[in-house]
Amino acid sequence: MAQPPRSDWRQAWREAISDPRELLGLLGLDDLAADLPAADAGFPLRVPRGFAARMRPGDPRDPLLLQVLPQLAERTVRPGYTTDAVGDGAALAAPGVLHKYAGRALLIASGSCAVHCRYCFRRHFPYAESTAAAGRWQQAVAHVRAHADVHELILSGGDPLSLATSKLVELVTALADVPHLQRLRIHTRLPVVLPERVDDELLDWIGGLPWPVAVVLHVNHAAELDPAVAGACDRLRAAGALLLNQSVLLRGINDDADILVALSERLFACGILPYYLHQLDRVQGAAHFEVDDARARALHATLRTRLPGYLLPSLVREEPGKPSKTPL
Ligand SMILES: *Cc1c(COP(=O)(O)O)cnc(C)c1O
Numbered sequence: 001m002a003q004p005p006r007s008d009w010r011q012a013w014r015e016a017i018s019d020p021r022e023l024l025g026l027l028g029l030d031d032l033a034a035d036l037p038a039a040d041a042g043f044p045l046r047v048p049r050g051f052a053a054r055m056r057p058g059d060p061r062d063p064l065l066l067q068v069l070p071q072l073a074e075r076t077v078r079p080g081y082t083t084d085a086v087g088d089g090a091a092l093a094a095p096g097v098l099h100k101y102a103g104r105a106l107l108i109a110s111g112s113c114a115v116h117c118r119y120c121f122r123r124h125f126p127y128a129e130s131t132a133a134a135g136r137w138q139q140a141v142a143h144v145r146a147h148a149d150v151h152e153l154i155l156s157g158g159d160p161l162s163l164a165t166s167k168l169v170e171l172v173t174a175l176a177d178v179p180h181l182q183r184l185r186i187h188t189r190l191p192v193v194l195p196e197r198v199d200d201e202l203l204d205w206i207g208g209l210p211w212p213v214a215v216v217l218h219v220n221h222a223a224e225l226d227p228a229v230a231g232a233c234d235r236l237r238a239a240g241a242l243l244l245n246q247s248v249l250l251r252g253i254n255d256d257a258d259i260l261v262a263l264s265e266r267l268f269a270c271g272i273l274p275y276y277l278h279q280l281d282r283v284q285g286a287a288h289f290e291v292d293d294a295r296a297r298a299l300h301a302t303l304r305t306r307l308p309g310y311l312l313p314s315l316v317r318e319e320p321g322k323p324s325k326t327p328l
């Protein structure tokens with residue numbers, strides 16, 4: 001689906017599909033509608049049309065479809081799967097600031113996302129109380145300023161690029177004179193699910209930042225990286241951003257050595273280096289995506305024999321209270 005070069009990303013955002021029946025209809029999978037769970041007001045289906053266009057029509061196991069389609073299995077309550085799987089509730093250092101690791105602080109800059117990933121560990125996060133959204137940035141900025149060990153600020157969410165670029169400019173202007181800040185990192189899925197977001201205004205902002213910038217994307221399958229996304233990645237790199245990727249290991253979606261090798265190779269072709277392969281966070285409603293640790297390790301060992309070291313992501317899990325991600 002070709003996009004006009006200067007399309008308005010907010011319009012593409014508003015036009016995202018929110019009715020699972022419409023999505024299934026577009027893919028010729030109307031039969032699956034009978035298996036849909038009752039509407040989920042808290043975390044409804046949301047998928048931009050450009051992302052849906054990368055799904056294979058007629059394939060109920062399509063790896064992009066399975067990331068976004070609500071399933072009855074989400075209703076199964078499993079012991080050990082909680083609504084705060086990674087201990088974020090206990091780690092809020094200031095409104096919107098997670099300061100769990102030395103050297104870097106993570107700012108929950110926004111609670112919204114262009115896509116709703118069914119396995120998301122933040123699907124239960126109380127964003128309304130916890131984001132550093134407009135007007136509440138002073139405390140977050142004050143926290144960074146007061147902690148000289150914060151050399152890197154991570155803009156995360158939700159998706160920080162869901163904010164208007166003018167808001168991002170505002171935030172970063174407030175941080176520009178913090179002497180100990182050396183790097184900015186942006187955790188975002190928007191260039192992948194809505195490449196229209198990578199417009200000239202965003203690129204001007206990134207190109208003009210006073211620090212080196214890393215953009216950590218989130219891609220789980222090579223089929224997510226179509227030419228429009230590759231173009232957005234080229235533009236981000238031309239603006240000076242280092243591009244990295246984190247994936248989540250997901251049963252039935254990418255828990256296969258051939259698929260993970262193809263993902264690393266496609267990432268490299270788009271100028272992105274694999275960074276992390278995450279074991280699923282045990283979030284309520286996502287248990288059906290879990291791959292057990294023994295299989296995860298075996299898959300990773302296979303990847304090591306098939307990929308150059310620089311295309312091998314680190315296999316990690318996030319454990320509450322630990323000073324870093326935990327390698328498996
Ligand atoms: C994952 C995470 C980071 C980043 O960890 P890296 O290993 O530097 O990528 C930072 N802060 C929090 C709260 C995190 O959850």
Ligand code: SF4
Pocket residue numbers: 112113114115116117120121122123157158159189218
């Ligand atoms: S884009 Fe990221 S934060 Fe948003 S729903 Fe997906 S995984 Fe969660």
